[in-house]
Amino acid sequence: xxxxxxxxxxxxxxxxxxxxxxxxxxxxxxxxxxxxxxxxxxxxxxxxxxxxxxxxxxxxxxxxxxxxxxxxxxxxxxxxxxxxxxxxxxxxxxxxxxxxxxxxxxxxxxxxxxxxxxxxxxxxxxxxxxxxxxxxxxxxxxxxxxxxxxxxxxxxxxxxxxxxxxxxxxxxxxxxxxxxxxxxxxxxxxxxxxxxxxxxxxxxxxxxxxxxxxxxxxxxxxxxxxxxxxxxxxxxxxxxxxxxxxxxxxxxxxxxxxxxxxxxxxxxxxxxxxxxxxxxxxxxxxxxxxxxxxxxxxxxxxxxxxxxxxxxxxxxxxxxxxxxxxxxxxxxxxxxxxxxxxxxxxxxxxxxxxxxxxxxxxxxxxxxxxxxxxxxxxxxxxxxxxxxxxxxxxxxxxxxxxxxxxxxxxxxxxxxxxxxxxxxxxxxxxxxxxxxxxxxxxxxxxxxxxxxxxxxxxxxxxxxxxxxxxxxxxxxxxxxxxxxxxxxxxxxxxxxxxxxxxxxxxxxxxxxxxxxxxxxxxxxxxxxxxxxxxxxxxxxxxxxxxxxxxxxxxxxxxxxxxxxxxxxxxxxxxxxxxxxxxxxxxxxxxxxxxxxxxxxxxxxx
Amino acid sequence: xxxxxxxxxxxxxxxxxxxxxxxxxxxxxxxxxxxxxxxxxxxxxxxxxxxxxxxxxxxxxxxxxxxxxxxxxxxxxxxxxxxxxxxxxxxxxxxxxxxxxxxxxxxxxxxxxxxxxxxxxxxxxxxxxxxxxxxxxxxxxxxxxxxxxxxxxxxxxxxxxxxxxxxxxxxxxxxxxxxxxxxxxxxxxxxxxxxxxxxxxxxxxxxxxxxxxxxxxxxxxxxxxxxxxxxxxxxxxxxxxxxxxxxxxxxxxxxxxxxxxxxxxxxxxxxxxxxxxxxxxxxxxxxxxxxxxxxxxxxxxxxxxxxxxxxxxxxxxxxxxxxxxxxxxxxxxxxxxxxxxxxxxxxxxxxxxxx
Numbered sequence: 001x002x003x004x005x006x007x008x009x010x011x012x013x014x015x016x017x018x019x020x021x022x023x024x025x026x027x028x029x030x031x032x033x034x035x036x037x038x039x040x041x042x043x044x045x046x047x048x049x050x051x052x053x054x055x056x057x058x059x060x061x062x063x064x065x066x067x068x069x070x071x072x073x074x075x076x077x078x079x080x081x082x083x084x085x086x087x088x089x090x091x092x093x094x095x096x097x098x099x100x101x102x103x104x105x106x107x108x109x110x111x112x113x114x115x116x117x118x119x120x121x122x123x124x125x126x127x128x129x130x131x132x133x134x135x136x137x138x139x140x141x142x143x144x145x146x147x148x149x150x151x152x153x154x155x156x157x158x159x160x161x162x163x164x165x166x167x168x169x170x171x172x173x174x175x176x177x178x179x180x181x182x183x184x185x186x187x188x189x190x191x192x193x194x195x196x197x198x199x200x201x202x203x204x205x206x207x208x209x210x211x212x213x214x215x216x217x218x219x220x221x222x223x224x225x226x227x228x229x230x231x232x233x234x235x236x237x238x239x240x241x242x243x244x245x246x247x248x249x250x251x252x253x254x255x256x257x258x259x260x261x262x263x264x265x266x267x268x269x270x271x272x273x274x275x276x277x278x279x280x281x282x283x284x285x286x287x288x289x290x291x292x293x294x295x296x297x298x299x300x301x302x303x304x305x306x307x308x309x310x311x312x313x314x315x316x317x318x319x320x321x322x323x324x325x326x327x328x329x330x331x332x333x334x335x336x337x338x339x340x341x342x343x344x345x346x347x348x349x350x351x352x353x354x355x356x357x358x359x360x361x362x363x364x365x366x367x368x369x370x371x372x373x374x375x376x377x378x379x380x381x382x383x384x385x386x387x388x389x390x391x392x393x394x395x396x397x398x399x400x401x402x403x404x405x406x407x408x409x410x411x412x413x414x415x416x417x418x419x420x421x422x423x424x425x426x427x428x429x430x431x432x433x434x435x436x437x438x439x440x441x442x443x444x445x446x447x448x449x450x451x452x453x454x455x456x457x458x459x460x461x462x463x464x465x466x467x468x469x470x471x472x473x474x475x476x477x478x479x480x481x482x483x484x485x486x487x488x489x490x491x492x493x494x495x496x497x498x499x500x501x502x503x504x505x506x507x508x509x510x511x512x513x514x515x516x517x518x519x520x521x522x523x524x525x526x527x528x529x530x531x532x533x534x535x536x537x538x539x540x541x542x543x544x545x546x547x548x549x550x551x552x553x554x555x556x557x558x559x560x561x562x563x564x565x566x567x568x569x570x571x572x573x574x575x576x577x578x579x580x581x582x583x584x585x586x587x588x589x590x591x592x593x594x595x596x597x598x599x600x601x602x603x604x605x
Numbered sequence: 606x607x608x609x610x611x612x613x614x615x616x617x618x619x620x621x622x623x624x625x626x627x628x629x630x631x632x633x634x635x636x637x638x639x640x641x642x643x644x645x646x647x648x649x650x651x652x653x654x655x656x657x658x659x660x661x662x663x664x665x666x667x668x669x670x671x672x673x674x675x676x677x678x679x680x681x682x683x684x685x686x687x688x689x690x691x692x693x694x695x696x697x698x699x700x701x702x703x704x705x706x707x708x709x710x711x712x713x714x715x716x717x718x719x720x721x722x723x724x725x726x727x728x729x730x731x732x733x734x735x736x737x738x739x740x741x742x743x744x745x746x747x748x749x750x751x752x753x754x755x756x757x758x759x760x761x762x763x764x765x766x767x768x769x770x771x772x773x774x775x776x777x778x779x780x781x782x783x784x785x786x787x788x789x790x791x792x793x794x795x796x797x798x799x800x801x802x803x804x805x806x807x808x809x810x811x812x813x814x815x816x817x818x819x820x821x822x823x824x825x826x827x828x829x830x831x832x833x834x835x836x837x838x839x840x841x842x843x844x845x846x847x848x849x850x851x852x853x854x855x856x857x858x859x860x861x862x863x864x865x866x867x868x869x870x871x872x873x874x875x876x877x878x879x880x881x882x883x884x885x886x887x888x889x890x891x892x893x894x895x896x897x898x899x900x901x902x903x904x905x906x907x908x909x910x911x912x913x914x915x916x917x918x919x920x921x922x923x924x925x926x927x928x929x930x931x932x933x934x935x936x937x938x939x940x941x942x943x944x945x946x947x948x949x950x951x952x953x954x955x956x957x958x959x960x
Contacts, residue, residue, distance in 0.1 A: 015679070274787070427619055500695055501699055506658070507685075509714035510685065523699070
């Protein structure tokens, strides 16, 4: 008895000793554990908090109705779904959201498919440039299109400077200036590049031999497209459809700018007004609904991808499709493609830029042009300093760089760390958990996630202080929201490198830190730069995520432009948006330089 | 220079199959050992456990008087401190370092002086014909050059144990032949112990001083190459080594042929589940002059010899002949077996010793 006991104790000690020395051998494990702890708090806590908020009484309501603070209640669920104001705060916005999403997606999808086909497979004029130029709208913040539209079509219904058309003597009707039509069009024009990108890449991945076989049977170009290429694009089409719907549902800027004047409310803007009126229970319920819609769309997408798996063509020799000759249609299609570029990319830029240079809209005489809105000390008629001297803009610029900059650096490093832990600890619980949890924020629209953070960090909890009103809250929420993209690219970057370079160093006597610094880090340099610049670009134009978390003093360029619009300072708002556009363009340029490839692949958000 | 001793090594990656199954073996010092087997047989896992890149679930690994790993005492020496050379199939040259940096990396880890590094580099540069490549990056080298850099990097620190994981499989056939003689020459001049993993039986036959044929996590047979070839201990080894494969005759399915063979080698047919005959040991003779008759199905000239498919009572036998075949397709010919070259295997697929 005694001996067997002592041997079993002994063998326990021995296995413990092996486990410990393995742990020291692979600090990856420790990194993994630390990441699990951090992410659990940052990702799961907000979700839990929003669910609890949706069913517990707020202090304010407790005082009014005589209940207890934090008491369980269905009050907010009722308010959103069944009360007398439910029409106004939920059902009508839901109906509007669906309408707008439907039309915006339809237009974006059609434009994307047609343009991708033209650019990848025909001899349309300037196809080399169009491939890049048509992606530009994707780089602009979503309010650029909306404010440009407003600058152009605004009528006297709302205050502020005249719209451009009106200054020419044409008064645009309300339905053209505000509401569902312009919202749908602006969203479509902002999001079609996404469809364009996905279709282009799908088209270039289709094995050319599939088409060549068809042509040996005598199929003409038209038959090849209708019988082979288009059916093969079905899975891509489904993905584009669902992802575009998800994006349009989460967009805040466009409906806020173009819907508010006509009292046309979408779910996103309704959520925002609930936040502004401090109705945190209602906020929680609407945020959950938005998340559920997002989740549903994602599940459908996964299902579709799986169902259409058989359409995935493997292999191919990477031969490029010969551009087919368009004949008489060459000119019309060329004009069509360039007009889309003009409307969606160049147009907004010109409109925004012109509006900031002309003192009075619509007056093209030379004396009317000037830099007052940019460099003026006191802009006439506004009692505001110009952009370059405005303390608000300077603060916002600093904040934008600070927040997007720190968030993207943290995100990039975190993404690679997660990638390292996931790839190096294959088959472990940690690896699976990290993979899943870093993907979780993808399911929640930015607005809902921001609402969750708002409720979590409004007060101090345990060792974590109340972060509301601080820059760090904005950085944190950005990091977590972009984490799905960062961790995915981190995982794939680590997969690509594989364990061998590190193992080769190990054999030659390099310890863990030595391997990280002399082998892994240099190998992942460009992956890291990409992992930092991509979230930076998204962060610079981010609005929906931050709009309800900013406070005076923590405004970003994007939110500052919304403030200017709220006050009717259209030109200042436009100038601010132009600054964002320029920063983003420069970042994209740097990114292209670093990756030496076409951008496009993987521009998230 | 020391021997490597593995004692009841078990490694499981989770899942149903076991990667290395209670493996005990000693690889003597100074040998060029080939671990040969199909993919998934555990050969690379065994190599990686010797290198310390994987840890066995249980068992012990000794290198001379050093204990690399023991699940009995809990000893574990890190890869970094095992002082061995390892070469990967992909070479794993660091793409961000020049040829020079790659090669002297190990010396740098040992904190050697610049002069020492330069001196050793010049030696290796000469040995592996890498002159003028000093400042190039791996991507600017051809496959064969990368291979030589990887070899030089491994040898820079003068390890006494070399582990090679399919280092030749990324080369084209000419270069492979060249590198094979290079490796053989190195083994002679360095005199170190080499463990070499491959799935290519030809490579194993030509390089190794002893071959360990692995299957499903176990070593089926470890012997000198010709011994493996001439006296395979199991049906698996018999089938895996040799190309074209040994002809296998099942005593139930190919009864007539089996009866003929059992008479020829004087063994009871009931004891034997399968007979095996190597293609080059059979001889094609005129009809009725051999042990049995068959019809020629196919003739494949390879240049050096002819691979002839002969149908004997419904069973296709392949034989290699260095002389032009005596008939053409559909001709009937006789086949002559040499009794000493006929193998027989029992119900457990193990060799039946000849009496």
